[in-house]
Amino acid sequence: MxxxxxxxxxxxxxxxxxxxxxxxxxxxxxxxxxxxxxxxxxxxxxxxxxxxxxxxxxxxxxxxxxxxxxxxxxxxxxxxxxxxxxxxxxxxxxxxxxxxxxxxxxxxxxxxxxxxxxxxxxxxxxxxxxxxxxxxxxxxxxxxxxxxxxxxxxxxxxxxxxxxxxxxxxxxxxxxxxxxxxxxxxxxxxxxxEIDWTPRCDDGTLAENAAVRTWAHELMGVMDETGRPMRFDPxxxxxxxxxxxxxxxxxxxIKVPFNGWEGDLADRPAGRFFFLGLKKGIEALSLAPFCRYKRMSPEEVKAVTDKVISEVSLRRNHGYCNL
CATH class of the missing domain: 3.40.50.150 (Vaccinia Virus protein VP39)
Structure with missing residues (x-):
């Protein structure tokens, strides 16, 4: 930011x-x-x-x-x-x-x-x-x-x-x-x-092949194609x-955790609202880019986003994004 x-x-x-x-x-x-x-x-x-x-x-x-x-x-x-x-x-x-x-x-x-x-x-x-x-x-x-x-x-x-x-x-x-x-x-x-949508993790609890990493990589790649990139390069x-x-x-x-996982108590409210926002909005972020540019069906997009939400809801996964 x-x-x-x-x-x-x-x-x-x-x-x-x-x-x-x-x-x-x-x-x-x-x-x-x-x-x-x-x-x-x-x-x-x-x-x-x-x-x-x-x-x-x-x-x-x-x-x-x-x-x-x-x-x-x-x-x-x-x-x-x-x-x-x-x-x-x-x-x-x-x-x-x-x-x-x-x-x-x-x-x-x-x-x-x-x-x-x-x-x-x-x-x-x-x-x-x-x-x-x-x-x-x-x-x-x-x-x-x-x-x-x-x-x-x-x-x-x-x-x-x-x-x-x-x-x-x-x-x-x-x-x-x-x-x-x-x-x-x-x-x-x-x-x-801005949110830097690149998922990060400092303790190895978020796998390199995690669904949220794949989703973010694909989304930012598609948005590059649109000519209006989402990737943030400070x-x-x-x-x-x-x-x-x-x-x-x-x-x-500022590090914003994907959920309210244990850590700095001051980070928990931001993490809870970040997770709620993702849960409410990951479909909105994904539908048009993936359906228009990757020719995915809405059902295919939902399968991807459901997997991401299921993954980031696990408090053992200490992933975060930078603000």
Whole structure:
């Protein structure tokens, strides 16, 4: 995980166009909560799961109720793994700050940040609008493709937050350049959090031919074929950040166990939520990549994922992933 990097200098961008604003109003001084308009884009059914029609096929994972549950469980895993912190990058306390959550998903991180920092203005963007109907008055959600030239209509963000976007971005070099262009010069920070899906084990209890190792290897191989890799290479990401003009790049690595196996007591809550998220979401992570690119049937995919879940549920297997 690269906790944060800092904008170095002013970059002058071109004219921005406004994306579709999903929020009915955006008045941070108004009391209470605000409503989000119903999405105008639809969904399509594939192998029993619903996927977003907007930019059809670009996003490989579902957007249905099951997926929303999975994303929220993983949010809790991140929260526990980071010892109850929503972010690592420092935020100014002496003025109103503006925070962008790129690839917001269900919006849970942005909503909790808006509740925590009630003087901040939060904007979440995503291809699919799966946020709740009621949101804090200081939050809004936009439908926007963050792979395209950004059309947010504004720059000078104090923080841009990116989480679990490996598998969704084809050109990280272009993405980081957009980040640099939109951060507050000299002060704005990028916080990028990812799961490295390569299974690891320090004590030999997870076999080299373990089902979870095979699954992760195959999934990352398929995602390489799609042009939007899931494999996370920290040195490469740091290089791309630096080439985009970001400075003061720091990195923190957190081990997250596949389950609540015995060990550091502080790791157990994160491990339990990681296992629950895998149990709820391994099918969502696997179906489209394996069915579309490996020509597997949904039944074949389920057989693979069931074996993985059965294996990682065993507390004698001390496997983990890096965050």
């Amino acid at each position: 690269a906790p944060w990097a800092k904008a170095a200098f002013d970059l002058i961008g071109g004219t921005d166009n406004n994306p579709r604003n999903i929020m009915s109003t955006y008045n941070p001084t108004s009391p209470g909560s605000q409503s989000v308009e119903a999405p105008v884009t639809g969904e399509y059914l594939e192998n029993g799961r619903y996927y977003p029609s907007y930019k059809r096929g670009q996003y490989m994972f579902p957007c249905d109720e099951e997926e929303r549950d999975r994303l929220d469980v993983f949010h809790r895993m991140y929260f526990e793994a980071r010892k109850g912190h929503l972010h690592s990058a420092p935020l100014a306390r002496d003025r109103q700050v503006r925070i962008l959550d790129a690839g917001t998903g269900t919006g849970i991180w942005a909503i909790q940040m808006a509740d925590t920092y009630q003087n901040a203005l939060l904007t979440g963007t995503d291809l699919t609008m799966m946020q709740p109907n009621l949101i804090p008055a200081n939050a809004r959600f936009l439908q926007s493709d963050m792979e395209a030239p950004w059309s947010l209509g504004e720059t000078g963000w104090d923080m841009i937050h990116v989480r679990a976007m490996m598998g969704s971005i084809a050109r990280w070099d272009q993405f980081y350049h957009e980040v640099t262009r939109h951060l507050l010069p000299g002060e704005g920070r990028l916080e990028h959090v 040195p490469r990401q740091r290089q791309l950040m630096a080439e985009a003009g970001l400075v003061d790049i720091t990195e923190e690595i």
